[in-house]
Amino acid sequence: MEDRVELLRTRAAALLREQVVTGILGFLPGTRGGVAQVGLVTRAEDAEGLVLDASCTQNIAKYLLKVVRAEGKVGVVARGCEARSIVVLLQERQFERARVYILGIGCEGVKKNGVLSASCVNCAYPNPVIYDELVGEAAVKESPAEIIAEDERFYALAPDERWRVLEEDVSRCIRCYACREVCPSCYCPVCFVDATMPQLVGRTHHLSDNMVFHIMRALHMAGRCVECGACERACPMGIDLMRFNRRVAKSVRERFGAIAGVAPEESPPLAVFDPADMQEFIR
Amino acid sequence: MYYNFDFTMSAVEGFQPKIVAFLCNWCSYAGADLAGISRMQYPPSIRVIRVPCSGRVDPFFILQALQAGADGVLVSGCHPGDCHYLTGNYVARRRFAVLNDLLEFCGVEPGRVNFAWVSAAEGERFAQLVREVTERVRELGPNRKLRKGVEGNGR
Amino acid sequence: MRRAIITREELRRILEERARTGSLYAPVAGRAGYEWKRVSAVAEIADCSGEPHTRVPAKRFLFPASEEIFRFRGAEAVESETPGRTVVFGVRPCDGRALAFLMRFFVERAPADPYVARRRENTLFVGIACNEPADSCFCLGVGGGPHSTAGLDALLVPLDERRIYVTVCTERGAELFSGFPEPAPADEEERRALERRAEEKISFRVDTQKLKEILDRAFEHPVWERLAFPCVNCGACTLLCPTCHCFEVTDEKVRGATSRHRVWDSCQFLLYSQHASGHNPRAHPAARFRNRVMDKFKYTVEQVGEVSCVGCGRCIRVCPAGIDIRSTIEVIRAEVGGA
Numbered sequence: 223m224e225d226r227v228e229l230l231r232t233r234a235a236a237l238l239r240e241q242v243v244t245g246i247l248g249f250l251p252g253t254r255g256g257v258a259q260v261g262l263v264t265r266a267e268d269a270e271g272l273v274l275d276a277s278c279t280q281n282i283a284k285y286l287l288k289v290v291r292a293e294g295k296v297g298v299v300a301r302g303c304e305a306r307s308i309v310v311l312l313q314e315r316q317f318e319r320a321r322v323y324i325l326g327i328g329c330e331g332v333k334k335n336g337v338l339s340a341s342c343v344n345c346a347y348p349n350p351v352i353y354d355e356l357v358g359e360a361a362v363k364e365s366p367a368e369i370i371a372e373d374e375r376f377y378a379l380a381p382d383e384r385w386r387v388l389e390e391d392v393s394r395c396i397r398c399y400a401c402r403e404v405c406p407s408c409y410c411p412v413c414f415v416d417a418t419m420p421q422l423v424g425r426t427h428h429l430s431d432n433m434v435f436h437i438m439r440a441l442h443m444a445g446r447c448v449e450c451g452a453c454e455r456a457c458p459m460g461i462d463l464m465r466f467n468r469r470v471a472k473s474v475r476e477r478f479g480a481i482a483g484v485a486p487e488e489s490p491p492l493a494v495f496d497p498a499d500m501q502e503f504i505r
Numbered sequence: 506m507y508y509n510f511d512f513t514m515s516a517v518e519g520f521q522p523k524i525v526a527f528l529c530n531w532c533s534y535a536g537a538d539l540a541g542i543s544r545m546q547y548p549p550s551i552r553v554i555r556v557p558c559s560g561r562v563d564p565f566f567i568l569q570a571l572q573a574g575a576d577g578v579l580v581s582g583c584h585p586g587d588c589h590y591l592t593g594n595y596v597a598r599r600r601f602a603v604l605n606d607l608l609e610f611c612g613v614e615p616g617r618v619n620f621a622w623v624s625a626a627e628g629e630r631f632a633q634l635v636r637e638v639t640e641r642v643r644e645l646g647p648n649r650k651l652r653k654g655v656e657g658n659g660r
Numbered sequence: 661m662r663r664a665i666i667t668r669e670e671l672r673r674i675l676e677e678r679a680r681t682g683s684l685y686a687p688v689a690g691r692a693g694y695e696w697k698r699v700s701a702v703a704e705i706a707d708c709s710g711e712p713h714t715r716v717p718a719k720r721f722l723f724p725a726s727e728e729i730f731r732f733r734g735a736e737a738v739e740s741e742t743p744g745r746t747v748v749f750g751v752r753p754c755d756g757r758a759l760a761f762l763m764r765f766f767v768e769r770a771p772a773d774p775y776v777a778r779r780r781e782n783t784l785f786v787g788i789a790c791n792e793p794a795d796s797c798f799c800l801g802v803g804g805g806p807h808s809t810a811g812l813d814a815l816l817v818p819l820d821e822r823r824i825y826v827t828v829c830t831e832r833g834a835e836l837f838s839g840f841p842e843p844a845p846a847d848e849e850e851r852r853a854l855e856r857r858a859e860e861k862i863s864f865r866v867d868t869q870k871l872k873e874i875l876d877r878a879f880e881h882p883v884w885e886r887l888a889f890p891c892v893n894c895g896a897c898t899l900l901c902p903t904c905h906c907f908e909v910t911d912e913k914v915r916g917a918t919s920r921h922r923v924w925d926s927c928q929f930l931l932y933s934q935h936a937s938g939h940n941p942r943a944h945p946a947a948r949f950r951n952r953v954m955d956k957f958k959y960t961v962e963q964v965g966e967v968s969c970v971g972c973g974r975c976i977r978v979c980p981a982g983i984d985i986r987s988t989i990e991v992i993r994a995e996v997g998g999a
Contacts, residue, residue, distance in 0.1 A: 257982030259890040280981065284892065377610065385612030385650055394691065396716070396725050396924065400894035404980050414565075416931050422565050425910045426921040427726030430653040434568050437607060441564050444603045456980030458715060458896045460692030466607065473606040478599065492603070495595035497585060503605045504598070505621040505634060574915060653914055 226327055226358030227274050230299060233325060233357055235269035237297055243323050246297035247285055249278040256335075260285050262296075274299065276333040281452040283307035283406035290317045298322055301329035302361075303341075303450035305350030306483030307406040310446050313483075313490050316409070326353025328361025334455050341451025341464055344370070351484050373468060388433070394459040395432045397425075401453035401463055402439065407446040414438060440466035445474045445491035448483045522642040524577040525570035526551040526635075529559045529594075532583035532624045539628030547632040550639040551579065558582065560593030564604045567618055571651040577617050577642035581634070584622040594622070613650055616641040661809070662828040664840035665847055671816070671824060672702040674836055675749055678784075682745030685721070687714045696720065696748075708750065712794040713972060717902035718755040721748050722762055722779045725899070726923045729775060729909075733917040742778040747836075751787040753808035753815065754799045754972035758902030759785060760811030764964045765905055775922070784832050787812040791854050796973030798864040798986060804970055806858035807851070817851050825851045864986050868957065868967045871989065874997040875958040879950070883995045887988055888949035890981040895926030897975035897983075898952060903960075903968040906932070927951045953988060 234246045249258040251273050258278040262285075263269055283304045289296050300308060305326055312319055328349045331342030348361040376384060399415070402408045415423050415435055423438070424431035440447075447467045454463045474480050477500050480491035528534040534555050540547065552575075556562055559582025570578045580601065588594040601620050608618055619638050623631050642648075666674075678684050679700045686705040687694035693711040696718075697704070716725075730739045751759070763780060766773040790797070790806035799805055809815045813833035817825040825847055826837050843851070878884075898904045908925040911918050925932055928949075933942040942948045960968040969985070976984045 252982035253976075253984040253987045257979070259982040261889060277982075285889075288889075381609075381612040381614050383612070384610070388611055391691075394695070396895075396899050398895040398899045398926070399929070400892075400896045400978075400980050403892040403894035416929075422569075424653070424912050425908065426728075426912060426923050428653060428912075430572050430651050433611075433651060434565075434572065437568065437611065438565060440607060441600075441604060444600075452980070456894070456896070458692060458900060458978035460690065466611075469610045470603055470607055473603045477602055477606075492599055493596075495592065495599055497595065499595070499598055500602065501585070501598060503602060503620060505619060505637075653912075 227272070230274060230325065230327060230357045231269050231272050233355070234263065234272055234297065234299070235266040237323065237325075238263070238266040238269060243295045243297035244291075245289065246272075246299065246325070247282055247289060248272040248299040249274055249282070252277060262289055272299070274301075274327065276331065276338075279332045279334060279339070279452070279455050280404055281307055281406050281448075281450045283311065284404060284452070286311065286322065286406070287316060287409055290321050292321075295321060295323050297325055299325045299327060299357075300350050300353065301327055302345065302347040302349050302351075303329075303448045304406075305352050306347060306448040307450065309352055309483040309486045310407055310448065310490075312486050313488065314446075319486070324350065324353040325355060325357055326350030327357045328359065330361055330363075332455070339451050339455055341449055341454065344449065344468075347448075347484070352486060373465065376465065388465075389429055391461050392432045392436055393429055394461060395427065395436070396459060397427060397432070397435070398458060400456040400458060404452040404456040405443075406452075407443060407448075408439075414442070436461075436463065436466055440470050443467055444470050445478075445480055446482050447471055520643060520647060522550045522576040522639055522647075523552065523574065524550045524579055524635075524638060524642060525573075525575045526553045526579040526581065527556050527559070527562045527566060528553055528623075529561075529582040529589075530555055530557050531589035532587065533559075533581035533621075533631070535625035536581075536623040536627045536631040539625065540632045543628050545628060545632040547635040548639040550577075550642070551635055558588065558590050558593035558597075560588075560590065560597040562597060562601075564600065567604065568651060571613075571617075571648060572653045574648075574652055576645075576648040577619065577638060579619045579621065579634075579638055581621040581623045581631075584624055587624065614645050616645055617648060662834065662838075663843050664826040664828065664837055665819075665843050666824050666826055666837065666840050667822050668824065670840070675702055675747065676700070678745075678747040678836070682747065683743070684747050684749060686749045690715070705750065708788070709792075711977075712790065712792075712797055713752040713755060713974070714750070715974075715978075716900065717972070717974065718748060718751045718759060718785065719762055719902050719905075721746065721783055721785075722759065722776050723766070723905060723907075723924075724922075726921060727775070729920045729922055731914070731917045731919045742775075742782060745782055745784075747784045747786060749786045749788075751785045751812060752790060752972070753787055753806060753810070753812070754797075754804055754970040755902045756785065756787045756811035756815070757799070757804045757808055757970045758811065758968075758972070761903045761960075761964070761966060761968055761970070762905060763811070764966070765960075769964070784813045784836065785811065786833075786836070787815040789815055789817040789855070789858075791818070791858050793858055793861045794973065796976045797971060798862055798866075798973060799971035800859055800862040801864040801866050801986075802868060802967055802969050802971040805855070806862070807855040817854060819847065819850050819854070823847075862971075864971075866957075866989060868961075870997070871957050871993070872961055872967075874992060875954060878992060878996045879954075881996050883992060884946045884950045887991060888946035890983055891928075891945060891949045892981055893928045893930070893945050893948055894980065895924075895928050896978045896980065897985075898926040898928055899924050900974045900978055902970055902972055902974070903956075927955065953985070953992070956985075957989075 245264040250261040688697040694714040766776040956969040
């Protein structure tokens with residue numbers, strides 16, 4: 223990982239010096255050593271400050287929409303899940319491919335409180351699927367089964383018990399929307415929870431409304447969630463948000479053969495259809 | 506308090522399920538209409554909400570129906586290939602599939618939320634569908650999940 | 661203020677008695693650090709060695725996250741019941757100072773908030789001093805301290821395995837802790853030594869007077885854009901801040917009646933400052949970021965005469981973007997203040 227970071231700094235500085243890009247979106251050291259900050263480096267000499275390690279817990283693609291312009295090119299340091307998020311944004315026409323220069327880089331996972339993030343344990347795409355250049359060697363990773371076993375254990379519970387577990391989890395939600403704000407796929411100018419005419423979700427922390435919020439956000443992520451885990455790392459109340467998102471991603475994979483953010487030329491799975499789609503659940 | 510949620514529904518036959526039915530205007534609503542005109546009998550459990558197309562049905566509607574106190578939900582549209590708007594029901598089918606999987610995963614019992622394709626000519630089929638869904642929801646009992654206002658704030 | 665020495669066993673008896681006659685809330689281990697839970701036995705209480713305090717601050721006892729105020733149908737309204745006698749055990753001095761601030765903000769100005777006032781009347785806050793501040797703590801830097809008694813009914817300082825030094829701060833505190841021996845001079849020494857050791861661990865200092873003067877001329881400064889860049893404008897910092905007090909009021913239909921709720925709101929949300937006309941004076945994310953810093957160190961000084969940051973460090977711990985308010989202050993001091 224260290225050599226890759228050195229190489230990244232060199233390449234970033236070169237790209238800025240050669241004016242290939244007007245700025246590079248990357249990580250800068252955090253203050254407490256726990257969480258790095260995302261910044262836009264615009265001067266070649268500042269590229270030295272770029273870091274990339276287990277404290278870089280955000281999905282950097284979130285910040286792309288803040289900095290991408292109608293002209294010019296912005297560089298972005300993108301790991302596996304982040305590159306997939308960029309693909310999702312491209313599929314959804316949020317900006318033109320030519321407006322970003324992707325410095326792809328392999329990832330060994332990020333940590334929260336010293337523990338490898340659950341989504342990193344479960345990650346199947348540590349290397350970027352899209353890039354303008356690849357920095358360093360690809361990351362090597364075995365595919366673990368631990369998280370998947372946890373979901374199976376959950377599914378093995380009786381329905382009422384599953385509901386009770388989720389309610390208990392979701393009862394802690396204080397509707398801070400950190401999950402939504404760190405997610406690159408959540409960019410609606412007016413989120414459904416903020417809609418007023420009509421009001422879609424109640425704004426209190428009533429258990430029913432908290433459940434609707436989480437169920438609907440997961441549904442809005444169908445075919446768009448790259449399972450980076452930024453949401454569950456951001457949640458200050460420790461709610462297992464990825465549990466909902468994983469189930470939805472599984473549905474999309476099994477029913478439509480689609481995986482979020484791997485094929486830029488494909489359409490978002492929920493925006494298209496196949497006349498032969500499975501309909502075993504329909505009476 | 507104003508309202509008493511005393512659901513001591515130990516006697517299941519006393520329980521009359523409330524089922525919200527989203528029916529697409531061109532096929533399912535017409536099918537329901539045909540059932541009515543033909544004097545076909547089916548339980549008075551459904552509360553019909555007419556929508557232009559099954560594609561209009563946002564998963565929110567289904568969740569809000571449960572929040573408002575519905576014991577079950579039925580969503581019905583044109584058969585695939587016959588959508589009045591050509592592709593509305595195809596798009597809806599994907600959405601419903603994902604919603605259905607997620608709700609079941611969360612512990613909402615199979616049979617609470619139902620999806621069907623009923624055409625304008627299928628009056629008897631519509632009546633039969635309502636009979637089956639009502640029976641299933643009756644078996645499941647009153648719905649508590651997502652219901653708003655039973656325990657108050659719950660915190 | 662009266663002082664006493666009690667044993668852990670005596671404390672257990674007092675707390676468990678209160679748990680029986682009313683409610684006792686204390687920190688227990690949860691999915692994200694410590695949570696407030698109603699307990700009936702002292703054995704259920706977490707030892708609080710992992711994190712410096714509960715994730716959700718003690719403000720939730722005076723100002724709950726989501727509170728039904730009343731219900732009405734037509735013209736008939738029924739107010740919600742205020743919780744009965746409650747003892748909240750394990751409040752950190754930073755949260756205590758915050759409680760004092762909230763009382764000044766909500767109750768000691770006219771018109772007094774009746775809901776906060778009623779809750780305060782029914783609640784006893786028993787604090788535990790910090791002998792081991794965390795790296796995110798800076799209470800001392802903003803005028804507080806690891807053994808501060810502000811806002812609390814009593815403050816406990818564990819001296820050793822058996823003995824606890826108690827400072828009784830209010831008459832209600834005296835209800836719990838009277839009839840106990842006074843501390844000996846050696847006990848005072850011990851407590852003072854623990855306090856000094858804790859204070860030494862906190863290095864960050866803010867001259868709040870100077871900072872206010874700097875902020876008075878900082879509004880238009882370009883530094884906010886840069887500081888706010890990593891911020892994603894979620895509400896984590898504000899909702900979990902012990903002194904943040906903004907709320908929205910919403911009426912929601914609940915099966916035949918309408919329920920009026922007060923819910924925590926955040927200046928970081930876009931909708932917070934949205935006008936009905938569609939105009940939003942804080943449409944820019946940096947404007948919302950700026951508002952939080954301004955409110956903590958300038959606006960509340962102008963409103964109630966004090967800085968509202970108590971240095972608990974929750975915002976630092978929960979920020980998903982890695983923003984540290986201490987660094988923010990340092991940058992402002994340097995770039996705007998020229999310090």
